[in-house]
Amino acid sequence: MSAVITVKSLSKAYRYAKRRGGFFEAFSPEHVTVEAVAGVDFEIGVGERVAIIGPNGAGKSTTLKMLSGILEPSSGEASVLGLTPWRERKALAYKIGVVFGQRSQLWGELPARESFTLLRHIYDQEAAPFAKRLGELTERFALTDLLDQPVHRMSLGQRMRCEITASLLHGPGLLFLDEPTIGLDVTAKAAIRDFIREHARDHGQTVLLTSHDTRDIELVCDRVIVVNQGRIVVDQPTDQLRRRFLGRKIITFQSAGQGVSLNLPGVTRRPSEAHATILEVDTKLARVEQVIAAAMADGGIEDVTIEDPPMEEVIADIYASTHAT
Numbered sequence: 001m002s003a004v005i006t007v008k009s010l011s012k013a014y015r016y017a018k019r020r021g022g023f024f025e026a027f028s029p030e031h032v033t034v035e036a037v038a039g040v041d042f043e044i045g046v047g048e049r050v051a052i053i054g055p056n057g058a059g060k061s062t063t064l065k066m067l068s069g070i071l072e073p074s075s076g077e078a079s080v081l082g083l084t085p086w087r088e089r090k091a092l093a094y095k096i097g098v099v100f101g102q103r104s105q106l107w108g109e110l111p112a113r114e115s116f117t118l119l120r121h122i123y124d125q126e127a128a129p130f131a132k133r134l135g136e137l138t139e140r141f142a143l144t145d146l147l148d149q150p151v152h153r154m155s156l157g158q159r160m161r162c163e164i165t166a167s168l169l170h171g172p173g174l175l176f177l178d179e180p181t182i183g184l185d186v187t188a189k190a191a192i193r194d195f196i197r198e199h200a201r202d203h204g205q206t207v208l209l210t211s212h213d214t215r216d217i218e219l220v221c222d223r224v225i226v227v228n229q230g231r232i233v234v235d236q237p238t239d240q241l242r243r244r245f246l247g248r249k250i251i252t253f254q255s256a257g258q259g260v261s262l263n264l265p266g267v268t269r270r271p272s273e274a275h276a277t278i279l280e281v282d283t284k285l286a287r288v289e290q291v292i293a294a295a296m297a298d299g300g301i302e303d304v305t306i307e308d309p310p311m312e313e314v315i316a317d318i319y320a321s322t323h324a325t
């Protein structure tokens with residue numbers, strides 16, 4: 001698989017004057033250095049959808065800013081689509097799409113359609129392919145009724161759909177998304193996730209996103225890079241990450257009568273509802289089939305679902321394990 005992004009020993013330290021408020025300190029401020037990214041290495045191949053996750057201040061946004069050319073690193077190297085982002089920022093801008101959830105690339109007073117047209121000129125796009133791409137994105141993202149609305153009158157979810165559309169109008173092969181679903185309601189989040197995943201899959205697009213929302217990771221990305229204090233803690237396929245850190249399954253039994261009661265090693269009961277018993281199975285100690293067979297033997301089971309634990313728990317376990325060593 002050829003690499004779209006190659007990062008070697010990439011670091012970024014911010015140095016700033018600490019304000020303590022005193023009159024004399026204004027003349028001799030104390031300087032503080034924050035190692036936001038402390039020597040990270042990774043490669044991302046064509047068509048991969050990768051999430052960078054971690055707690056607040058872990059260095060996720062700083063990494064994305066360096067890779068999109070907004071920030072220059074303190075040391076280390078990065079190649080993005082064959083370019084050095086901070087040295088060839090303009091050339092790179094034609095090849096990548098960038099969405100920073102907190103910052104808009106649209107003109108608030110203008111209808112979305114006019115912002116899109118301005119972007120066409122900024123990216124030197126021919127009218128015909130641009131119109132075709134906008135038509136496809138409008139249809140896929142249900143934007144028809146929004147195109148003539150000024151962006152500042154849109155809801156956050158509507159604006160985010162327009163932001164992502166704007167980032168794709170020049171047909172980039174690589175998309176950077178910083179917190180693409182932050183602040184959105186459940187329906188808007190789902191629309192954004194479905195779109196990013198399907199669009200990337202259909203166009204062979206590579207995606208690198210940051211998020212605090214584990215559903216973004218599970219539903220969009222096939223690989224996860226976990227960072228903490230500027231360093232990579234784990235870099236694994238999403239599925240493997242779950243298996244490595246948990247080896248647990250959540251089995252829910254729906255039953256008409258009393259709940260399921262089992263006394264097996266490796267099986268614990270989670271808070272359950274009247275007709276739904278939720279069991280957590282440590283698959284190193286008990287097999288899922290064995291637990292289901294034992295529950296079925298009691299009778300009265302109407303339905304069974306088997307799930308992986310939510311990613312929030314995966315992340316909590318990763319932190320616990322990395323802090324323990």
Ligand SMILES: Nc1ncnc2c1ncn2[C@@H]1O[C@H](COP(=O)(O)OP(=O)(O)OP(=O)(O)O)[C@@H](O)[C@H]1O
Pocket residue numbers: 014015016034035036037054055056057058059060061062063
């Ligand atoms: N412009 C800046 N000047 C000084 N320090 C900064 C600056 N930007 C970020 N930092 C610091 O660098 C560290 C990493 O910040 P960064 O925004 O990359 O983290 P993050 O993982 O994206 O966090 P969050 O999830 O809260 O967005 C933090 O300690 C932050 O306070």
